[in-house]
Amino acid sequence: MTFSRRTRTITALTGSLALALAATGCGTGSEEPASAENPVELTVTTFGNFGYDDLYAEYEAQNPGVTIEANNIDGSANARTDTFTKLAAGSGLSDVVAVEEGWLGSIMEVSDQFVDLNEYGAQDIKDNWVDWKFEQGTDPNGRVIGYGTDIGPQALCFNQDLFEAAGFPTDREEVAELFGGDDATWETYFDLGRQYNEATGKAWYDQSAFVWNSMVNQMEEGYYTTDGELNIEGNDAMRAKFDLLAAGTADGLSANQKQFDWGKGKAFVDGSFAVHVCPAWMLGTIKEQLESAGGGPESGWDVADVFPGGASNWGGAFLSVPESSENPAEAAKLAAWLTAPEQQVKQSAAANNFPSTIEAQQAIVEAAVPNELFNDAPYGEIFASRAEGVVAQFKGPQDSVIQENVFAPALKILDTGSGTADEAWNEAVKLLNDLVVNN
Structure with missing residues (x-):
């Protein structure tokens, strides 16, 4: 796997992080910087699994006087409701709020209720991100209202045991070719599903x-x-x-499963379906489901560098600072630190997602850490490959x-x-x- 269009090297990571922290410390906010003598509590609201718990503790250790109160909501839909309810009330939002790509369009309609991160050095660190991710967090007036966390390039998860039972290949590279490799289509995806169903009598996908x-x-x-x-x-x-x-x-x-439930994960271990669409963050979701159902590496799941119809992105999030924050400079500094390349590498390891910053992507590919739960799949290489060619789709309100x-x-x-x-x-x-x- 090469990064021919990505000219930065991983050795630049530390330097860009230092620049990010320096830049975000010189914004136009009027509050006095946090210190042991001037303690500041920052509230953060995320949803799902962001993998931030250890990072919060690390940030507090590096920034005397700062304490972080974390609030995690159980899913994106509930987080959307929470955010807009509090926006309407004019109070109650955290200092840093996670925003999901799917409802970013609605946030853009009220972007004036969020801090312009340009005031805290956003332009100095914009090259950290793949360009389309930074542009997504920028409103029509050029105000940057969100720093990108992860992205969701899509690969295809498959169950080796179920594929073998149907007479399909089980090696992930052969599976990619089975679906058509770079020319994979949805027609082939459904045709293979019919072959699988005929051979096993079982469903092909979850819902x-x-x-x-x-x-x-x-x-x-x-x-x-x-x-x-x-x-x-x-x-x-x-x-x-x-x-x-x-x-x-x-x-x-279709196995007619309930979204984000799967019978408390049982469907991932009982052979209910054989394939699953897998944006990078879905691997973290599947991990949680397998653990809930008592499954593990022996459950047979793997991930292939292929996707019907070609490159596609599903999901990814941003960290934003509401105008209601009483500590916008400190909140912007925290948001920049959490989304800097070094932290995105750690977040990826904790949450099984894929970074939106170029240097973090490179670091994960070069580290080549196998994903034990998915048959030691080269997670970084696969999703870096799937990210090639992604074009961000416009998301309306x-x-x-x-x-x-x-x-x-x-x-x-x-x-x-x-x-x-x-x-x-x-x-x-x-x-x-x-x-x-x-x-």
């Missing part, structure tokens, strides 16, 4: 909504056009993808609502076999109009 989200994320324009217009009704290309998925589900390829409250319920009609593709699509359009267009 339709995650597959659908992956398919939509690959489109040049998703639920919104790049100029911010809704892009669903009358979208023939999107409907064609929906029908492709609907046909696969109708053929018994209600993107996450459409994903979670419009299409997810409609796709359940397919998963449960209670309706046709037309009926499921019409339900999605109805929900779109009820929840987004007319709301």
